[in-house]
Amino acid sequence: MLPGIEPLNPLPLLPAQKLTLGCPVLDRLLRGGLPVGSVTEIAGESAAGKTQLCLQLLLAALLPPSRGGLSAASLFIHSEFPFPIRRLHALSSSSSAADPLDHIFVAAAHSPDDLLSLLAAVDGLLARPPTHLPVRLIVVDSIAALFRSDFDNNPKDLKKRSFLFFKIAAKLKEQARRFGSVVVVTNQVVDVVGSEEGANGQRVGNYASLWSSGRRVCPALGLSWANCVNTRLFLSRKDDVADDAGSSRTRRWMQVVFAPHLPEASCEFVIVREGVSGIEPQSRDLCVDAAGSGLQMAGIRRGFLGGAVVTDVGDLTGKFHGVKWVRRRSSTCTQVGSVVRPDPSDDQVSDGGEEFLSEIVPLLLGARGYL
Structure with missing residues (x-):
C-alpha cells in the first residue's frame, strides 16, 4: 500500500x-x-x-x-x-x-x-x-x-x-x-x-x-x-x-x-x-408452444418465458411460422439477469432452448413487456 x-x-x-x-x-x-x-x-x-x-x-x-x-x-x-x-x-x-x-x-x-x-x-x-x-x-x-x-x-x-x-x-x-x-x-x-x-x-x-x-x-x-x-x-x-x-x-x-x-x-x-x-406490472407468464416449424429449427419443442409481461400477444404470432402463443402460469423457469433460462429439470425443453430464449426475450421486452 x-x-x-x-x-x-x-x-x-x-x-x-x-x-x-x-x-x-x-x-x-x-x-x-x-x-x-x-x-x-x-x-x-x-x-x-x-x-x-x-x-x-x-x-x-x-x-x-x-x-x-x-x-x-x-x-x-x-x-x-x-x-x-x-x-x-x-x-x-x-x-x-x-x-x-x-x-x-x-x-x-x-x-x-x-x-x-x-x-x-x-x-x-x-x-x-x-x-x-x-x-x-x-x-x-x-x-x-x-x-x-x-x-x-x-x-x-x-x-x-x-x-x-x-x-x-x-x-x-x-x-x-x-x-x-x-x-x-x-x-x-x-x-x-x-x-x-x-x-x-x-x-x-x-x-x-x-x-x-x-x-x-x-x-x-x-x-x-x-x-x-x-x-x-x-x-x-x-x-x-x-x-x-x-x-x-x-x-x-x-x-x-x-x-x-x-x-x-x-x-x-x-x-x-x-x-x-x-403502472404496476402484472404477474403473468407466457407459454410458447413451439410445435410449428419456425421453432423446430431452434431445436425446441416447448419453452417457457417466466416473468414476462406481454400484452397483445396476438401481434407476435406472425413473427414465427406455426407458433402458438398462450398465456399460462408456469414454474419451469428461473430468471438470471435479463435472460430467462429454462429449468434443466424440465424434460419439455430440449437442447438449444437456452439460446433460443436468449434471442426471444429481448424481442418480447422491446415489443411490449418487462422482466
Missing part, C-alpha cells in the same frame, strides 16, 4: 437521501427516487411527459423527508415558452403543502450564456433563501433548447459547445454537492439513422433499445453532454389503436439508461389530471 493512502469503504459515499417522484411505483423503479448531490437527466421526445414529471417534482420537494420529500423550495429554469403555470396550478390543488406555489421560483433562460449567468446568481438564492424553506431542487427544462440554433456544425462551434456543456454541468454539480440539492435537467431526442450503436456510431448506455413513437432515437447533444450527467432516464411513448373505430390511447414508459446506483429497468406510466403515476 502506498504511504498516506488508506482503503475507503465506498458504501457511505452513496447518497442517503432521495427525492420521491410522487408515485410509489416510479420510486421503486429508481430505488427510492432521485438522489441528492447529483445531476439527473430526463430525456424524451415532445409530449413524452418530461415537463409533467418536473412539475410533479416541484411539489414533491415540499413534502417532509418522512414522505420522501426534502422539506424544501424549488427553482425552475425554463427555456421552453411559455411556462406551464396553469398545469402547475392544477397539480398544486391536490398538494398537502400550504401555499405550495409560494415556494417555487421560476426563471427564464434564452441562451447558454444566459443560463450560466442565472446559475451564478443562484448561489445567493441557495445560500440565503427568501422563504423559511431552503432551496434544494433545481430544474432546467430544457438544456437542448438552449443549443438548438446558436451553433453550427463546424469544429470551432462544436468545441465551444462542448466547453459550455462542461461549464454548465460543473456548476450544477457544484451546487448539488455544496447545498445537498437534487438537480434535474430535461433533454430532447434525435432520430438515429444507420448504425445500431447510437448517434455517430457511439454507444452511451442502452441505445439499442431506445425507441419512441416507432422511431429509434437517442438523447440530443451527443457524447460530450452524456458524460456531464450522473443519471439518464428515458421517457418514451407509443400511440396504440384501442378499438375498431380508430380511437387511440397513448402509452408511456420510463427507462433507466444509465446510473451509478441503478440497474437497467423500465416501467409503464400514465399522465392523468392528478399527475404522473406508474
Whole structure:
C-alpha cells in the first residue's frame, strides 16, 4: 500500500437521501427516487411527459423527508415558452403543502450564456433563501433548447459547445454537492439513422433499445453532454389503436439508461389530471408452444418465458411460422439477469432452448413487456 493512502469503504459515499417522484411505483423503479448531490437527466421526445414529471417534482420537494420529500423550495429554469403555470396550478390543488406555489421560483433562460449567468446568481438564492424553506431542487427544462440554433456544425462551434456543456454541468454539480440539492435537467431526442450503436456510431448506455413513437432515437447533444450527467432516464411513448373505430390511447414508459446506483429497468406510466403515476406490472407468464416449424429449427419443442409481461400477444404470432402463443402460469423457469433460462429439470425443453430464449426475450421486452 502506498504511504498516506488508506482503503475507503465506498458504501457511505452513496447518497442517503432521495427525492420521491410522487408515485410509489416510479420510486421503486429508481430505488427510492432521485438522489441528492447529483445531476439527473430526463430525456424524451415532445409530449413524452418530461415537463409533467418536473412539475410533479416541484411539489414533491415540499413534502417532509418522512414522505420522501426534502422539506424544501424549488427553482425552475425554463427555456421552453411559455411556462406551464396553469398545469402547475392544477397539480398544486391536490398538494398537502400550504401555499405550495409560494415556494417555487421560476426563471427564464434564452441562451447558454444566459443560463450560466442565472446559475451564478443562484448561489445567493441557495445560500440565503427568501422563504423559511431552503432551496434544494433545481430544474432546467430544457438544456437542448438552449443549443438548438446558436451553433453550427463546424469544429470551432462544436468545441465551444462542448466547453459550455462542461461549464454548465460543473456548476450544477457544484451546487448539488455544496447545498445537498437534487438537480434535474430535461433533454430532447434525435432520430438515429444507420448504425445500431447510437448517434455517430457511439454507444452511451442502452441505445439499442431506445425507441419512441416507432422511431429509434437517442438523447440530443451527443457524447460530450452524456458524460456531464450522473443519471439518464428515458421517457418514451407509443400511440396504440384501442378499438375498431380508430380511437387511440397513448402509452408511456420510463427507462433507466444509465446510473451509478441503478440497474437497467423500465416501467409503464400514465399522465392523468392528478399527475404522473406508474403502472404496476402484472404477474403473468407466457407459454410458447413451439410445435410449428419456425421453432423446430431452434431445436425446441416447448419453452417457457417466466416473468414476462406481454400484452397483445396476438401481434407476435406472425413473427414465427406455426407458433402458438398462450398465456399460462408456469414454474419451469428461473430468471438470471435479463435472460430467462429454462429449468434443466424440465424434460419439455430440449437442447438449444437456452439460446433460443436468449434471442426471444429481448424481442418480447422491446415489443411490449418487462422482466
